[in-house]
Amino acid sequence: MRCEVIAIGTELLLGQITDTNSAWIGEQLALAGIDSLYQSKVGDNFERMVECIRHSLTRSDAVITCGGLGPTQDDITREAIAEVMGVPLIRDPEIGERIRQLFESRGRVMPENNLRQADIPEGARPLAEMPGTAPGLLCPVGEKVIYAVPGVPYEMRTMMTGSILADLRRRSGFGGIIKSRILRTWGHSESVLAELLAPRFKMLDKAGNPTLAFQASGIEGIKVRITVRAEEEGAAIEMLNAEEREVRQVLGDYIFGIDGETMESVVLDRLREKGLTLAVAEITSGGLISTRLTAIDASGQVFRGSVVPVAGAVRETVLGIPHDAIGTAQAAGGMAVAAREVLGADIGISTTGLHDLSKPSELPPGTTFLGIATDAGTQVEQVCLPGDRERMRQYSVINLLNHLRLKLRD
Amino acid sequence: MRCEVIAIGTELLLGQITDTNSAWIGEQLALAGIDSLYQSKVGDNFERMVECIRHSLTRSDAVITCGGLGPTQDDITREAIAEVMGVPLIRDPEIGERIRQLFESRGRVMPENNLRQADIPEGARPLAEMPGTAPGLLCPVGEKVIYAVPGVPYEMRTMMTGSILADLRRRSGFGGIIKSRILRTWGHSESVLAELLAPRFKMLDKAGNPTLAFQASGIEGIKVRITVRAEEEGAAIEMLNAEEREVRQVLGDYIFGIDGETMESVVLDRLREKGLTLAVAEITSGGLISTRLTAIDASGQVFRGSVVPVAGAVRETVLGIPHDAIGTAQAAGGMAVAAREVLGADIGISTTGLHDLSKPSELPPGTTFLGIATDAGTQVEQVCLPGDRERMRQYSVINLLNHLRLKLRD
Numbered sequence: 138m139r140c141e142v143i144a145i146g147t148e149l150l151l152g153q154i155t156d157t158n159s160a161w162i163g164e165q166l167a168l169a170g171i172d173s174l175y176q177s178k179v180g181d182n183f184e185r186m187v188e189c190i191r192h193s194l195t196r197s198d199a200v201i202t203c204g205g206l207g208p209t210q211d212d213i214t215r216e217a218i219a220e221v222m223g224v225p226l227i228r229d230p231e232i233g234e235r236i237r238q239l240f241e242s243r244g245r246v247m248p249e250n251n252l253r254q255a256d257i258p259e260g261a262r263p264l265a266e267m268p269g270t271a272p273g274l275l276c277p278v279g280e281k282v283i284y285a286v287p288g289v290p291y292e293m294r295t296m297m298t299g300s301i302l303a304d305l306r307r308r309s310g311f312g313g314i315i316k317s318r319i320l321r322t323w324g325h326s327e328s329v330l331a332e333l334l335a336p337r338f339k340m341l342d343k344a345g346n347p348t349l350a351f352q353a354s355g356i357e358g359i360k361v362r363i364t365v366r367a368e369e370e371g372a373a374i375e376m377l378n379a380e381e382r383e384v385r386q387v388l389g390d391y392i393f394g395i396d397g398e399t400m401e402s403v404v405l406d407r408l409r410e411k412g413l414t415l416a417v418a419e420i421t422s423g424g425l426i427s428t429r430l431t432a433i434d435a436s437g438q439v440f441r442g443s444v445v446p447v448a449g450a451v452r453e454t455v456l457g458i459p460h461d462a463i464g465t466a467q468a469a470g471g472m473a474v475a476a477r478e479v480l481g482a483d484i485g486i487s488t489t490g491l492h493d494l495s496k497p498s499e500l501p502p503g504t505t506f507l508g509i510a511t512d513a514g515t516q517v518e519q520v521c522l523p524g525d526r527e528r529m530r531q532y533s534v535i536n537l538l539n540h541l542r543l544k545l546r547d
Numbered sequence: 548m549r550c551e552v553i554a555i556g557t558e559l560l561l562g563q564i565t566d567t568n569s570a571w572i573g574e575q576l577a578l579a580g581i582d583s584l585y586q587s588k589v590g591d592n593f594e595r596m597v598e599c600i601r602h603s604l605t606r607s608d609a610v611i612t613c614g615g616l617g618p619t620q621d622d623i624t625r626e627a628i629a630e631v632m633g634v635p636l637i638r639d640p641e642i643g644e645r646i647r648q649l650f651e652s653r654g655r656v657m658p659e660n661n662l663r664q665a666d667i668p669e670g671a672r673p674l675a676e677m678p679g680t681a682p683g684l685l686c687p688v689g690e691k692v693i694y695a696v697p698g699v700p701y702e703m704r705t706m707m708t709g710s711i712l713a714d715l716r717r718r719s720g721f722g723g724i725i726k727s728r729i730l731r732t733w734g735h736s737e738s739v740l741a742e743l744l745a746p747r748f749k750m751l752d753k754a755g756n757p758t759l760a761f762q763a764s765g766i767e768g769i770k771v772r773i774t775v776r777a778e779e780e781g782a783a784i785e786m787l788n789a790e791e792r793e794v795r796q797v798l799g800d801y802i803f804g805i806d807g808e809t810m811e812s813v814v815l816d817r818l819r820e821k822g823l824t825l826a827v828a829e830i831t832s833g834g835l836i837s838t839r840l841t842a843i844d845a846s847g848q849v850f851r852g853s854v855v856p857v858a859g860a861v862r863e864t865v866l867g868i869p870h871d872a873i874g875t876a877q878a879a880g881g882m883a884v885a886a887r888e889v890l891g892a893d894i895g896i897s898t899t900g901l902h903d904l905s906k907p908s909e910l911p912p913g914t915t916f917l918g919i920a921t922d923a924g925t926q927v928e929q930v931c932l933p934g935d936r937e938r939m940r941q942y943s944v945i946n947l948l949n950h951l952r953l954k955l956r957d
Binding site: 149150151152153154155156157159160161162163164165167173174175176177178179180182185189192196326327328329331332350351352353355360362414423424425426427428430431432434436437440441442443444445446447448450451454455479480481521523526527528530 | 557558559560561562563564565566567569570571572573574575577583584585586587588589590592595598599602617618619620653654658660661699701760761762763824833834835836837838840841842844846847850851852853854855856857858860861864865889890891936937940
């Protein structure tokens with residue numbers, strides 16, 4: 138069963154709006170076991186919409202058009218689908234009545250042009266769900282089908298989960314379920330991971346179930362996705378667990394979390410388990426560590442706070458370290474110790490680096506010092522970070538949090 | 548001149564990553580006066596990629612493929628383009644050398660499979676810009692052309708602005724120039740802006756040059772984009788200046804900056820002009836203000852630093868304010884004053900709100916207090932912020948920075 142998505146709207150092509158609907162629909166289709174091999178965007182142009190829908194129907198069994206169902210003159214998806222079906226538009230009095238009631242229920246008078254939304258291709262069925270004034274449509278084309286949904290995400294999702302996915306699964310005759318799990322890794326490039334897991338890939342390719350795939354997530358590392366097909370939930374979870382064990386045997390501590398976990402959520406969890414508190418003094422990262430930690434609701438139990446001591450005087454008066462403690466290994470160590478003591482935490486961490494200094498240095502650009510102070514002593518990692526200022530800042534955070542994660546493992 | 552965009556990657560179809568590249572490219576093409584009538588997504592599948600690129604070339608003069616240039620086995624955009632061109636892949640020793648050097652410069656050893664990235668279709672030209680290990684390619688197909696760029700946004704953008712847009716403009720033979728300017732506004736909804744500017748839109752619609760368009764940018768406000776066509780640079784800039792004056796007469800102080808300016812860059816500039824320094828104590832925003840300020844290179848001259856006093860003891864020991872100074876107007880005022888005094892700045896600002904408290908309150912959820920302390924005294928704004936925790940955090944920042952901007956104007 139193949140289903141394509143066509144996002145409709147000139148504003149999408151002009152980049153005034155980013156099309157997030159297609160990605161969401163694609164994810165739902167994948168989880169329903171339906172292949173979505175192509176997705177397209179086309180503007181509010183009759184000929185091009187017709188061409189696009191026809192072309193999609195040549196290579197897929199179903200097409201979901203998203204957008205162009207509004208009341209204005211440039212909303213012509215209904216007309217384009219009628220053209221593809223080779224039928225006229227017919228006004229559906231029931232839909233017209235539902236639209237009128239919707240306006241009344243909001244205490245507004247319906248502009249006449251909204252009745253355009255009640256004109257549907259002959260032979261099309263309106264979907265049961267109608268959260269807005271735009272009816273969703275199920276339009277048979279021989280053995281194939283076009284579903285038309287509005288571009289408003291909330292309305293589109295209501296119709297997808299309400300009737301479209303169910304209808305597609307009925308058509309596909311697929312009984313089982315598909316589940317996936319993300320293993321989040323940090324520290325290896327995608328190509329190194331590919332080399333390490335090559336034997337596992339080879340073994341799985343034979344059966345084709347489970348499958349492994351990589352997803353880059355920028356400086357946040359590489360995700361390894363396990364996907365399984367099974368008859369029912371329990372069996373699927375068993376397969377996921379078994380495959381996760383296999384992958385963990387290869388990647389070990391390079392895996393920092395699964396699914397929704399982030400580096401900071403994992404670090405906070407480990408600190409909480411050990412009953413430890415954390416304080417931060419960050420110059421290179423300039424507040425990023427604190428921002429990421431405080432984004433997590435329960436962080437307050439573990440995270441005491443942070444200081445961003447940009448000015449030398451602040452380093453002296455607030456942290457009690459020398460005015461010129463910046464951009465060196467000693468500075469990183471001193472900041473971590475000071476954060477721990479001044480903010481009253483079990484662990485203090487710090488970032489400072491070359492680009493925090495105005496003076497030149499013999500060290501390579503991007504050199505950054507990451508400090509971790511505990512009651513057992515202080516440790517400073519010297520790393521050389523790639524990219525521009527912003528990428529260095531980001532790298533310093535993920536890098537330091539990962540060092541802390543590994544330290545907490547012991 | 549028609550140019551299509553094909554985003555390549557199974558993860559895009561599965562919705563594991565949202566394709567934001569196509570929207571950005573579409574915007575750049577529009578600003579360069581090049582039509583982008585279709586955009587597509589296709590997975591890492593040889594036949595389908597070839598089919599997709601061929602189909603696009605039947606209806607457009609140029610195709611930009613985005614993604615699939617990595618080193619792993621499923622990165623096969625190079626192979627697909629070679630098939631479309633009807634040529635073999637040839638290893639380019641120069642590119643191979645550049646990749647090896649890139650790894651060395653990061654102190655890492657190049658995995659052999661990275662050399663796959665040096666295999667390019669015979670007759671293809673590598674682009675001058677190569678910010679990562681994936682070379683961008685210019686691939687002639689008769690009179691038409693395929694540009695291949697990596698999916699990594701920062702690498703893709705470097706190549707687009709570096710050589711591709713210029714090459715497309717050359718091919719399009721468009722003599723004149725198109726220039727645009729963004730006026731960044733904050734404080735009005737798009738519909739209010741539309742009402743205020745309705746007369747201006749009506750007047751411009753007649754001539755069609757300049758044009759005005761809105762771009763939402765979430766909580767960062769609404770952008771008003773002015774676009775002009777002219778024979779040469781000077782005339783274009785004159786037109787932009789004239790139209791900007793018109794729009795400013797209507798929107799006045801709701802415009803906080805132009806083009807690349809951000810709320811924080813504008814605030815820092817105003818502080819610098821007045822020779823004032825800034826310090827921050829942030830709970831609700833948890834480090835976001837500091838993160839945004841320190842992202843700007845020259846911020847160090849103006850920004851003294853910040854404290855994120857999550858734990859009550861930190862508020863006492865570091866800021867010298869009461870343990871329970873949190874989540875109230877008095878707390879916000881006290882934090883702003885303390886930030887100013889303890890960090891030694893001319894101006895102190897602060898954020899704290901209901902969701903910083905565990906206790907219940909009669910105030911509506913989302914209530915947040917924004918403090919500004921100067922030698923002239925302390926002012927606290929009470930605002931009620933919409934959305935979830937993260938949106939409240941973000942809102943508190945833009946809201947407070949905008950208050951500070953308006954205060955500095957006087």
